[in-house]
Every structure is written in C-alpha cells, then in structure tokens.
C-alpha cells in the first residue's frame with residue numbers, strides 16, 4: 001500500500017501477554033501481516049497498567065516490556081517498527097525506575113490512565129484542583145532530560161496545564177480528539193478530548209495529537225465512521241494544526257471501531273478520503289506519519 005503510517009497508541013501488547021495472541025497474525029486490530037502491507041508502519045505499543053495491577057505495577061510494566069522484546073520486536077519486518085510507551089505511571093516508583101524504563105526502550109509515557117496516582121491525576125479524578133504532584137514534577141523534568149515524551153491523553157485538565165508548565169519538550173496526546181467536535185457521552189470523561197486552548201499549547205510545544213478511533217470520543221452517538229475521524233482531523237487543521245495531527249487509533253484497546261475500520265488494514269481509507277477532499281499529498285503524509293516521525297526522531 002502506498003501510505004506510510006505512524007500510529008501512537010495500541011493495546012496489543014496486553015492481548016499478546018494475557019491472551020497469548022500472535023503478533024504475526026491474529027483476529028485483533030493489529031498484526032504484522034496487515035501492518036507490513038503499508039510502505040512503512042510505525043506502531044507505538046503501550047504498556048497499559050490496568051488498575052488491577054496497582055500493587056505490582058512495576059512488575060506489570062516490566063512484563064509488558066519483556067513481551068515486546070521477547071515476542072514482538074524480533075518478528076518485525078524491515079518496514080514495520082515498534083516503539084514502547086507506558087500508559088499509567090504507577091510502576092515508576094522512583095526516578096531510577098524511570099531511567100531503567102528508558103534504558104529498556106520506553107520513549108513516551110502517559111503519566112496516568114483515567115485515575116489519579118502518585119504522579120498526576122487522570123480524567124476521572126473528581127478533585128479538579130489535583131494536578132501534577134511534587135514527585136510528578138521531578139518525573140516530567142527527568143523525562144525531558146532523558147528524551148521521553150509526556151503523553152497527556154488521559155490527564156485531567158489541571159494535570160494537563162501543569163505538564164505544559166513544567167515540560168520544555170514537545171507534548172504528545174497519543175490518543176485524543178477535539179472537545180469542540182465531541183464532548184463525549186456521560187459515561188466517558190470529557191477530558192479525554194482536548195480543548196482548542198490545549199491543542200494550541202501542544203502546537204506551540206511542537207507536539208502532536210493522535211486521533212483516537214473510539215466511537216465514544218468521535219461523536220455523541222456512540223457509533224462512528226470514517227467521516228467522524230475526518231471531522232476531528234479537519235477541526236485541528238482549521239486551528240492551523242497541519243504539523244500537529246496524526247493517528248493514535250487505540251486499536252485493541254477499544255471495544256468497537258468506526259464502520260469500515262476493522263483494524264490497521266483500513267487506516268488507508270482515512271487518507272484516501274482526505275485526498276478526495278482536496279488535501280495535498282504533502283499534508284496527508286504529515287498526518288499519516290511525518291508529524292510524529294519529526295517529533296520522535298529527536299528523542
């Protein structure tokens with residue numbers, strides 16, 4: 001396939017570790033057989049720390065990292081690349097843990113999932129005044145120094161603005177959409193999507209937002225299609241965000257997908273549609289992979 005793709009979020013490592021799925025070929029959203037059909041495919045693999053692992057979070061993080069190195073990375077063909085991220089910093093007990101995760105290849109960290117931890121507060125935190133903790137500020141500074149990008153996708157608003165204040169590197173929202181387009185359903189925290197002001201801050205930092213394919217974050221109907229994805233991309237484009245939008249599908253982390261998008265094999269439809277709508281190849285290449293490539297190259 002003619003496109004190259006850079007996707008900043010999937011939960012496939014959990015399917016491989018917990019359910020013994022093969023990364024080569026499976027019935028999930030992401031596998032090598034389908035990724036390798038693109039010109040180039042870069043997949044950020046998240047080590048998602050489910051709250052059930054709270055008391056052994058560092059072990060869980062290490063097990064997921066090991067899954068990547070032991071059963072995924074050695075199978076990737078030349079045109080498919082994997083990058084590690086952490087979703088939920090519960091396993092970062094100290095800066096030594098953080099540095100060791102860096103040494104093992106982690107380049108993006110979402111400080112929290114939906115709940116609060118000893119670093120920051122997530123989108124479901126009810127105390128709106130709770131943001132980055134004192135330890136969290138040290139974590140962000142050390143991430144900046146090492147070259148690990150802060151991922152704000154699950155943070156509450158206060159933590160978002162704290163990260164923006166304490167980070168001096170490009171900020172990433174690996175899998176979030178535009179709050180102006182979808183304020184989410186009642187069951188989903190509105191903070192999973194970004195305000196225009198937050199997008200402006202990400203843009204100024206030189207960062208990027210990966211569009212999330214979860215129907216609940218695309219519109220209020222809970223059922224979505226390619227046009228919904230396009231609407232979020234176009235909203236960010238209308239804010240001058242051509243260099244700051246990418247893809248963060250959330251594959252294998254979402255229960256349902258937009259109509260017509262069954263997995264990585266269908267991502268091309270988004271770019272075909274943008275082409276049809278008159279966007280230039282240069283613009284489309286930025287969104288499909290070049291924006292995130294630009295940022296991660298500097299890691």
Ligand SMILES: [Zn+2]
Pocket residue numbers: 087154175253
């Ligand atoms: Zn997530």
